[in-house]
Amino acid sequence: MERLNLGQGSGGRETQELVRRLLAPFGDGTPEWEDCALLPGGWGVTTDGFTVSPLTFPGGDLGKLCVCGSANDLAVRGVRPEFLTLSVIAEEGLPEEVLVRHMGSAARTCALGGLALVAGDTKVVPRGQADGLFLVTTALGRTVRPEAPLGMGNLRPGDALILTGPPGLHGATIAACRYEMDVPGLQSDCALLWPLLEPLNGLSGLRCMRDCTRGGVAAVLCEWAEGTGTGLLVEENSLPADPGVLSVADLLGFDPLALACEGTALIGVAPEEADRALELLRRHPLGARAARVGTVETEHPGWVGLHTPIGGVRLLDMPTGELLPRIC
């Protein structure tokens, strides 16, 4: 009898395979593999469960994370985050002050992003039947581009790939907390992406965007390559790098590309608009380190190649196993 393992919650290959099996009973009516679903009337909707441990970390906490995480899944499809539902699963014995603190953090993030909380639910389960606090959010909003929905299916050979910031900030921050490493300056990139990404919707050559959460930039690259049958070539030298992430990754043997982000997106855009996209991104503090990192090509359909500084190409595979459980 197969039992669930932590790798199946990692956001990588095993998660993908598990989700395929879970969706099988739903037959034809299964969601497409994008971050948010598009409904009639221009609405977008997305849902996410957040189980991060520790509940508070440099750069954010569970309350902030659950709002950003869901709102960002809308933002990357050109949907303005407007409404939020919030479901609480809390463990008996949790100090009420902790729960109230995370609600305060969620409320401030909603206010900042112009989101209204419209529905909620609260469950308390007996001690030992949940670990502290889980929050599940659903975000809703309306698309700003009803005529031209974003999605990986729009990618064309020659398109440029842009990363809005260094990979792995959230994952490295959680890892540093978990392993009690003191890494000066390292903090999660947990942030609302809509203010950064909204202006890109004015570009006619914008193809698709994805925030790189569980499984990191590597998982998004692999999903795009496999999902579209195109090849993606990434220049390792061009990837924005954060020294804190590099030191954590180095010490723990992680690939920064497989570490989660919570405020960093990968963007596919027509080559002639790549410079304009970078310019728009760099106007916002969150996009200060945005960089063109790769290209859509035709040579290795379905594969992601990483062009290394010494001139080789290594194939980047979908992350497998679980680097770090409960990252988000």
Next chain:
Amino acid sequence: MERLNLGQGSGGRETQELVRRLLAPFGDGTPEWEDCALLPGGWGVTTDGFTVSPLTFPGGDLGKLCVCGSANDLAVRGVRPEFLTLSVIAEEGLPEEVLVRHMGSAARTCALGGLALVAGDTKVVPRGQADGLFLVTTALGRTVRPEAPLGMGNLRPGDALILTGPPGLHGATIAACRYEMDVPGLQSDCALLWPLLEPLNGLSGLRCMRDCTRGGVAAVLCEWAEGTGTGLLVEENSLPADPGVLSVADLLGFDPLALACEGTALIGVAPEEADRALELLRRHPLGARAARVGTVETEHPGWVGLHTPIGGVRLLDMPTGELLPRIC
């Protein structure tokens, strides 16, 4: 330091007070106290976390329950359930077959109710950090009555109160499982309410509806009385009763009115349309035992009175404490 207790997850008084404190940071932008929120464009949205134990019970299972529970919160506001999001929080070590079985059950319930699954999320947490499986659903749909939204604020003195079935079937069923009682014929009322309730939207005097989940019929009555400042008088003799519920309630000392339902609604309707409403309800198998159970009055504003067969009136208070954790 206040710590969370199980009573705060009961759906009664303590839940209400906790939720008020949790919503405080959201300031003016807090949801109204109805089962589903109404958004621009005639959309309704609702969210719920499901933590029921055991995962499978007579009449249903977690997969069926999570679809019915969220869809019903739309149905009682005159919103046709159309779309569902589903967030999975599973414990490492759970047999994958269990998860797949509940997905199958959810998928069948969606197919039956015409709901499409549009978004999902899957988290696996380390062994011991969650108990088996929690599912969180958000349901979405469009109202069939954009001009006349349902809500307790519509209640007027003289209105009739109708209950679509006997109180407490779900709660009594879970209690019987938990205490290993063998009660022939007893099963949860877990069901999709839209087919039963949709026809009522043709009545111009339909005021409000609520499915009586955690906290049971008693919690809904008290919320309506307190939320509107009207008095509600219920005739104990007229309440539909289920022998299985009565025997469980009797043995364990529970009030059936405080036991959860998962397919039974309380309805407020203008007195001149009460008979028509009953006729419409009784056409559907789920409404075979529907009954007019009470009246909105003005004598005891904010209170619920239960008119007993021996001629007295006892005040029905919002349930407090926790009869039974993890009922839904």
